[in-house]
Amino acid sequence: MSGGVDSAVAAARMIDAGHDVVGVHLALSQSAATLRESARGCCTIEDAGDARRVADVLGIPFYVWDMAARFKQDVVDDFRAEYAAGRTPNPCLRCNEKIKFAALLDKALALGFDAVATGHYARVVETPRGDGGVRRELHRAVDAAKDQSYVLGVLDAEQLARSFFPLGDTTKPDIRREAAERGFYVANKPDSHDICFIADGDTRGWLTRELGSAPGDIVDTDGQVLGQHEGAFAYTVGQRRGLALGRPAADGQPRYVVEVRPETNQVVVGTADLLGVNAITGDHARWCGPAPEGVVQVGAQVRAHGEEYAATAWAEGDRVEVRLESRVRGVAPGQSVVLYDGTRVVGSATIAAARLEREPVA
Known part of the structure; x- marks a missing residue:
């Protein structure tokens, strides 16, 4: 209670x-x-x-x-x-x-x-x-x-x-x-929202207090430095706001976080078309019943209140592979992918990697 x-x-x-x-x-x-x-x-x-x-x-x-x-x-x-x-x-x-x-x-x-x-x-x-x-x-x-x-x-x-x-x-x-x-x-009584242990809702501020300031570069996909940050940990794939880039894009298009590189403390930004993925590898698979056998048709959801996307999936031990029928933007490692069969929850996995595959799965 x-x-x-x-x-x-x-x-x-x-x-x-x-x-x-x-x-x-x-x-x-x-x-x-x-x-x-x-x-x-x-x-x-x-x-x-x-x-x-x-x-x-x-x-x-x-x-x-x-x-x-x-x-x-x-x-x-x-x-x-x-x-x-x-x-x-x-x-x-x-x-x-x-x-x-x-x-x-x-x-x-x-x-x-x-x-x-x-x-x-x-x-x-x-x-x-x-x-x-x-x-x-x-x-x-x-x-x-x-x-x-x-x-x-x-x-x-x-x-x-x-x-x-x-x-x-x-x-x-x-x-x-x-x-x-x-x-x-x-x-x-109002519903509680967001992360319960960050009562003020300022996740970036909480992380900075916990992990300390760690200045680094914001770069484009060619490695050109576009700005600075105070900690790569405060950014997530798909993020657009709060980048404070000093140099506007030549094509005038908005830029988004497309990758976070903790090993070099870099945040990589690019155009929206770089965010679209249709292949997800998940680990720490958890099944709400028997694990699926072979390739199965499912609905895949990657955010708590996000859209469900048509997909195929198959289990490989503690991992699961998911192939989406359409591109999905802003899928970040660490998020969870939850699989559905109609309204039934099949299971879930933690996203280890997301990518765009040009060729369909055979």
Whole structure:
């Protein structure tokens, strides 16, 4: 229970469904703020208090579990290291993989609980198996604007078997109305946004404080120096703003970051046509069920609320190869590619490389 409206209604719905529910708030910050500064961030003392008030209304036990050290190691330190290596990570996926559906779920099972329910907008659909049992599949939420299946694409079949997402069949406005009808104080509480451990939303500033200033060159694809930067880690492929180039392009076209080179501390810029890729190699593949066999038709999504693109994909051990039917711009190493079959999540991988292949796959 984060202290927000979604997890509050999720807890209430689990009670309505007949489950024995205990509320748990995760203390993830090693120096939690007393009050929320804005709609950004989470895990403040205020949030814990909001979650406790909801638990009191529901009449359920409530606990705060301190996972700050694990969160720092698996999410914050990973985020810093990825940017330092020139990649663009998604900390929400890492948090779901390492904290909410690993550390939290493992502790819950060890204490005798059966499953974890959260306020994520996604659906678990049960389909018959050949042996008479059922298979639990992860699907997109009904509310496309709030769908969070992308950041849950790291869950495997065993984790899905012990996960519930009670909000997946409802839109956000209806959730707020339900919360108000139930008398929850948090019914109109703003949603949290962006990266929870960077409450002011200034990712570049946070990285500079963590990694220090590291001046270097901004160059074009021919190696000509066009400007300076204070740290290559603050740039990502596809970025246009904040380049502060001293020399305008000869053709007058805007320029974008096309590559980050941490080994030479260079940021490479070029025209928009250099951003289009149609081939992705992903590692750390995670499957929400059986791994695909052979080449399969899928939808591929590379951003949390981005477009889904028609593609083919095939697994190669811990890696996955994805071939897009159209070019996609701004695909950066470190991002995640999540694969879909209709509304069903097939699995995900961390993007290791993206490129343009002129010849179609045989």
